[in-house]
Amino acid sequence: MDALVTGLIVLTLIFFFLGTGTWVFAGLLMVGVTGLALLLDFSPQRIGVILSKIMVRSASSWELAAIPMFVWMGELIFRTDISDRLFRGLTPLVNRIPGGLLHTNVLGCTLFAAVSGSSAATTATVGKITTSELAARKYDVNLSIGSLAGAGSLGLLIPPSIVMIIYGVLAEVSINKLFAAGVLPGLLIAGLYSAYIIYRCVRQPELAPRSSEGYSFVQCLHGIWLLMPILLLVCVVLGSIYSGLATPSEAAGVGVAATMVLIIVTGQFSWTIFTESLMGAVKVSCMVCSILVAAAFLSTAMGYLHVPQDLAHAIGSLDLSPYVLILILALFYIMLGLFLDGISITVMSLPITLPLILQAGFDPLWFGVFLVVMVELGQVTPPVGFNLFVMQNLTGHPIGRVARAAAPFFILMSIAVVILTAVPELALWLPATLFDTVP
Amino acid sequence: MNTFQSLVYRLSRLAAQLSAVLLVYMVLHILLEIVLRSFFATSTFVLDEMVGYGVAAMTFLTLGYAVHDDALIRVNIVASRLRGRAKRALETLCLAMTLAMSCYITWYMWIGVKRNWDRGAVSESIAEVPLWIPEGLVLLGIVLFSIQLFALLVKQLTPVSRVTSE
Amino acid sequence: DVKWDMSNEYSNTSIHGEGDSYFVQQLSEKSDGKFAITVHFGGALGFKSKDHLDAVGDGAVQIADTLAAPLGGIDPIFQLTALPFLAKTPEEAKILYEVAKPYYDAVFEKNNQKLLYASPWTPSGIWANKPVTSMAELANLKIRTYDANGTVALRAAGAAPIQLSWGDVVPQLSTGGIAAVLTSADAGASGKFWEHLNYFTEVNYAVPLNMVHVNLDAYNALSSEERQQLLDAAKAASEHNWSALVERRANNYKKLEANGVNIVTDAPVAYLEGLSTAGQTAIDQWLEKAGPNGAKIIADYRQRLGM
Ligand code: NA
Numbered sequence: 055m056d057a058l059v060t061g062l063i064v065l066t067l068i069f070f071f072l073g074t075g076t077w078v079f080a081g082l083l084m085v086g087v088t089g090l091a092l093l094l095d096f097s098p099q100r101i102g103v104i105l106s107k108i109m110v111r112s113a114s115s116w117e118l119a120a121i122p123m124f125v126w127m128g129e130l131i132f133r134t135d136i137s138d139r140l141f142r143g144l145t146p147l148v149n150r151i152p153g154g155l156l157h158t159n160v161l162g163c164t165l166f167a168a169v170s171g172s173s174a175a176t177t178a179t180v181g182k183i184t185t186s187e188l189a190a191r192k193y194d195v196n197l198s199i200g201s202l203a204g205a206g207s208l209g210l211l212i213p214p215s216i217v218m219i220i221y222g223v224l225a226e227v228s229i230n231k232l233f234a235a236g237v238l239p240g241l242l243i244a245g246l247y248s249a250y251i252i253y254r255c256v257r258q259p260e261l262a263p264r265s266s267e268g269y270s271f272v273q274c275l276h277g278i279w280l281l282m283p284i285l286l287l288v289c290v291v292l293g294s295i296y297s298g299l300a301t302p303s304e305a306a307g308v309g310v311a312a313t314m315v316l317i318i319v320t321g322q323f324s325w326t327i328f329t330e331s332l333m334g335a336v337k338v339s340c341m342v343c344s345i346l347v348a349a350a351f352l353s354t355a356m357g358y359l360h361v362p363q364d365l366a367h368a369i370g371s372l373d374l375s376p377y378v379l380i381l382i383l384a385l386f387y388i389m390l391g392l393f394l395d396g397i398s399i400t401v402m403s404l405p406i407t408l409p410l411i412l413q414a415g416f417d418p419l420w421f422g423v424f425l426v427v428m429v430e431l432g433q434v435t436p437p438v439g440f441n442l443f444v445m446q447n448l449t450g451h452p453i454g455r456v457a458r459a460a461a462p463f464f465i466l467m468s469i470a471v472v473i474l475t476a477v478p479e480l481a482l483w484l485p486a487t488l489f490d491t492v493p
Numbered sequence: 494m495n496t497f498q499s500l501v502y503r504l505s506r507l508a509a510q511l512s513a514v515l516l517v518y519m520v521l522h523i524l525l526e527i528v529l530r531s532f533f534a535t536s537t538f539v540l541d542e543m544v545g546y547g548v549a550a551m552t553f554l555t556l557g558y559a560v561h562d563d564a565l566i567r568v569n570i571v572a573s574r575l576r577g578r579a580k581r582a583l584e585t586l587c588l589a590m591t592l593a594m595s596c597y598i599t600w601y602m603w604i605g606v607k608r609n610w611d612r613g614a615v616s617e618s619i620a621e622v623p624l625w626i627p628e629g630l631v632l633l634g635i636v637l638f639s640i641q642l643f644a645l646l647v648k649q650l651t652p653v654s655r656v657t658s659e
Numbered sequence: 660d661v662k663w664d665m666s667n668e669y670s671n672t673s674i675h676g677e678g679d680s681y682f683v684q685q686l687s688e689k690s691d692g693k694f695a696i697t698v699h700f701g702g703a704l705g706f707k708s709k710d711h712l713d714a715v716g717d718g719a720v721q722i723a724d725t726l727a728a729p730l731g732g733i734d735p736i737f738q739l740t741a742l743p744f745l746a747k748t749p750e751e752a753k754i755l756y757e758v759a760k761p762y763y764d765a766v767f768e769k770n771n772q773k774l775l776y777a778s779p780w781t782p783s784g785i786w787a788n789k790p791v792t793s794m795a796e797l798a799n800l801k802i803r804t805y806d807a808n809g810t811v812a813l814r815a816a817g818a819a820p821i822q823l824s825w826g827d828v829v830p831q832l833s834t835g836g837i838a839a840v841l842t843s844a845d846a847g848a849s850g851k852f853w854e855h856l857n858y859f860t861e862v863n864y865a866v867p868l869n870m871v872h873v874n875l876d877a878y879n880a881l882s883s884e885e886r887q888q889l890l891d892a893a894k895a896a897s898e899h900n901w902s903a904l905v906e907r908r909a910n911n912y913k914k915l916e917a918n919g920v921n922i923v924t925d926a927p928v929a930y931l932e933g934l935s936t937a938g939q940t941a942i943d944q945w946l947e948k949a950g951p952n953g954a955k956i957i958a959d960y961r962q963r964l965g966m
């Protein structure tokens with residue numbers, strides 16, 4: 055149980071350095087440096103070499119490039135009438151549903167998740183569009199923040215998904231089947247979120263102010279018309295991926311270009327919008343990417359400390375029954391998710407957990423989906439939760455408040471994990487239907 | 494002192510504008526790659542390499558601007574409960590720790606860049622980009638970030654009266 | 660007791676991942692568990708192969724398992740094993756390695772490290788939806804290559820090489836963005852290429868090598884007994900890996916056939932010679948960079964082969 059002690063020490067360091075109020079990315083670097091120096095007695099020279107190399111390597115990443123581009127797309131949408139039309143369009147459509155426009159967070163993230171492969175980009179883009187609108191319409195801040203932080207993580211579960219690609223390569227599972235396997239669980243989670251919003255708003259209608267007037271059928275049709283620009287953008291980006299024109303990583307570039315064309319065609323383009331959206335995009339993506347880079351270094355430090363390996367070995371040596379194994383692994387991944395990012399969690403734990411899973415008779419395809427949901431859970435748990443950081447940045451509310459707002463959605467996602475474990479067909483049915491029909 | 498502050502901020506903003514140019518370049522390179530691959534059955538052969546350099550340079554070149562404009566996330570649980578001198582002391586501590594960390598990184602990145610310069614190392618792709626260039630941009634970003642932190646630290650340590658009396 | 664960390668960019672089930680596990684286990688047996696190496700598979704420590712020369716030289720990790728070719732931008736010698744159609748079989752790759760070994764040793768020593776052993780990947784071939792057994796079938800084929808040499812060679816052969824990151828390969832195959840991939844049967848199997856492609860043509864493009872190298876300070880700090888244990892384990896692992904190659908390829912082919920992939924092993928000699936000629940373009944470019952040492956290695960190698 056040395057690994058547990060080490061993990062707790064690292065967690066303490068995180069609370070200390072982030073607690074002083076230093077910038078998160080700098081704080082994470084300090085945790086890594088201190089951990090290596092204190093616990094492993096590495097020399098300052100050795101740590102410096104590791105630190106500089108890992109920072110350059112993890113920042114020079116093709117996979118990361120989608121983040122600034124999707125963020126830019128969000129900034130462009132935010133600064134033009136596309137976002138306003140999105141809200142005016144959805145208003146008559148969701149007016150009858152308790153929760154009203156709060157569902158745009160869930161719907162918007164589900165739609166955008168089908169375009170983007172990362173949850174940080176999904177949260178930042180949709181959040182940029184919805185948070186200020188929802189606040190202006192006096193919707194409950196906690197529900198707004200929480201549903202966005204929770205639904206933003208669908209970016210990883212609904213294809214395309216960076217983590218799924220990495221899992222597929224490491225576990226030698228078909229990436230296409232993984233993508234298909236993520237769809238229904240993703241929709242299930244989205245459904246749970248919407249159901250929860252409805253439940254809360256039925257009990258406390260003041261959480262979601264609705265206009266008393268009813269909307270006519272014509273107004274609903276007009277609403278759909280108002281949604282055209284955003285639907286068009288989603289179609290262009292999805293179309294570019296599924297027609298084979300662009301790879302999922304390139305789709306972000308297509309998204310920016312399509313948005314730009316749309317803005318020019320509708321006569322909204324101006325040099326001010328162009329430069330302001332760009333400067334806004336580089337600022338937000340600097341915040342996200344610098345934290346990802348620091349998290350990569352922290353992961354490296356955890357690797358040197360052998361925490362994930364030792365913990366996974368300890369679990370393996372317990373010789374557990376299948377469902378107890380899954381329960382313990384879920385707790386293990388939640389613990390890693392407290393302070394590591396999704397890709398690191400996947401890469402570090404898989405060599406040990408995958409054999410355990412296979413031995414216990416679980417389908418590696420199913421486990422891929424399970425792992426992605428566990429990674430998503432880590433996105434909304436403090437102290438290191440990327441969706442929380444993004445929401446803090448968007449709303450200006452302290453991280454503690456953001457984390458509390460996200461807590462119900464964490465629980466809903468955990469319920470989805472239980473359902474997924476009890477009914478594995480939820481993940482396995484679609485890929486089997488799509489790919490295994492040929493005898 | 495104010496001229497120093499504004500000079501540093503202008504530098505930071507210039508670097509962030511360079512990042513913005515890099516972002517535009519990345520989008521254009523991706524579009525070019527898609528067109529070449531889909532319609533001309535060829536490739537620029539360096540897309541993921543160049544865009545990778547772009548993301549790294551962007552991230553680090555924007556740090557100074559982002560920290561000045563308060564766009565980098567921090568956890569304010571303790572600081573928000575403090576007032577007056579305690580608050581200033583904590584802010585000074587954060588700036589000093591981050592500046593120290595940033596200088597530490599600068600030194601080891603400098604060693605890496607210099608080594609790649611000395612041995613003429615290039616990337617393994619068809620473009621054979623000298624490795625000191627992308628790493629040098631990252632280094633430049635970290636250096637500018639350090640300078641911006643230093644400027645903020647000086648401002649923090651300057652008595653309030655002198656800062657407010659423009 | 661000695662405790663080292665080892666970095667490997669590839670997964671624990673790759674041929675080199677399995678080789679590392681064998682190496683670590685041998686070392687543990689020979690030292691009664693006193694010499695322990697923890698392997699960080701899948702690049703879990705954050706280093707890629709191209710980082711390993713400096714990471715090991717500077718002592719960031721004591722030991723690493725490294726695909727040699729990406730280091731070619733630092734010293735051209737590392738590109739040797741990636742040259743197209745130079746070493747076409749594992750046997751030839753071994754001879755090429757033996758010829759070049761003194762030069763590898765020198766480069767590693769210059770970078771404060773020691774080469775322990777090298778071991779091969781299974782030979783690369785062409786994955787496509789048709790057999791690619793003539794220049795006509797190769798003409799304008801949209802094929803993903805993994806390095807600059809492949810791009811140069813395949814372009815010279817009239818194909819349309821495309822560069823993509825590995826993660827984008829399967830999505831592009833499934834949507835028809837590319838038509839073929841130049842890689843080993845092994846890598847194709849791990850990506851389940853049979854879901855999109857049903858021919859693997861053995862053209863014996865190259866047999867890339869991975870090298871296991873250790874920091875010289877860490878090595879010198881070992882007792883003579885520990886050093887011997889390390890070298891013995893390295894020798895055992897090297898032999899294990901070279902012989903595992905044959906079995907691995909047989910297993911790959913069985914797996915491919917079970918999944919409906921046609922394996923073409925009898926490409927016409929004239930075609931293969933045509934490919935070799937195209938590959939010579941890349942070799943010539945390399946010779947310009949590698950200078951007299953490069954020319955000497957190629958000459959010695961061809962002499963050993965009796966050409
Ligand atoms: Na997605």
Ligand code: NA
Binds near residue numbers: 440
């Ligand atoms: Na977390």
